[in-house]
Amino acid sequence: DQQVKQNSPSLSVQEGRISILNCDYTNSMFDYFLWYKKYPAEGPTFLISISSIKDKNEDGRFTVFLNKSAKHLSLHIVPSQPGDSAVYFCAASDGGNAGNMLTFGGGTRLMVKP
Amino acid sequence: AAGVIQSPRHLIKEKRETATLKCYPIPRHDTVYWYQQGPGQDPQFLISFYEKMQSDKGSIPDRFSAQQFSDYHSELNMSSLELGDSALYFCASSRRGGSNEQFFGPGTRLTVL
Secondary structure, three states: OOOEEOOOOEEEEEOOOOEEEEEEEOOOOOOEEEEEEEOOOOOOEEEEEEEOOOOEEEEOOEEEEEEOOOOEEEEEEOOOOHHHOEEEEEEEEOOOOOOOOOEEOOOEEEEEEO | OOOOEEEOOEEEEOOOOOEEEEEEOOOOOOEEEEEEEOOOOOOEEEEEEEOOEEEEEOOOOOOEEEEEOOOOOEEEEEOOOOHHHOEEEEEEEEOOOOOOOOEEOOOEEEEEO
16 A cells, blocks of 8 residues: 555646646655655655645745645646656655655656756 | 765676675765665665664565664675566665755666576
């Protein structure tokens, strides 16, 4: 049973527009959430995180929103750039930070078209 | 900035052979994690170590063992390899305290023939 789900395997967006990647989770014990970006032949690169005590965290073009009641989080990228094209993984952890084991979603492949 | 180093980057083995994967964490990081990503799958947590002691254990087969050494590098030992062990093996490291973000290495691609 997958505890973290990314229901869209792929997303195509025009350069300059907003990219919205979604993630749902089922385990109520998760209290820390992260987004990773992965290029082929490389390891996942940390992008942004959010603790369950917040509902929004922003870092430059990246914003993560958390809706605890819906057990849903989303990553917004504005404006999208061709270099953002990659696979994006949502991950969750318990224990209040990222130091515990991460449970990953299946990933969403984002393609930003020039 | 220094990143997580994994060696080898690629490894080809035959069934029933053994393999050892190495991970060198970012300097001053004290925690190491191992993940396995099968073809078309998401990364699955295997095991982690903090200060040379096992910290968490996930879906690691009994045929696999791992340890963290005094210099904080870690090795994942895999015996009696099976075709299904073919995967990307990622190591990540973090420093305990604060948010503890895990930084991932480039991975070792293991192919079992």
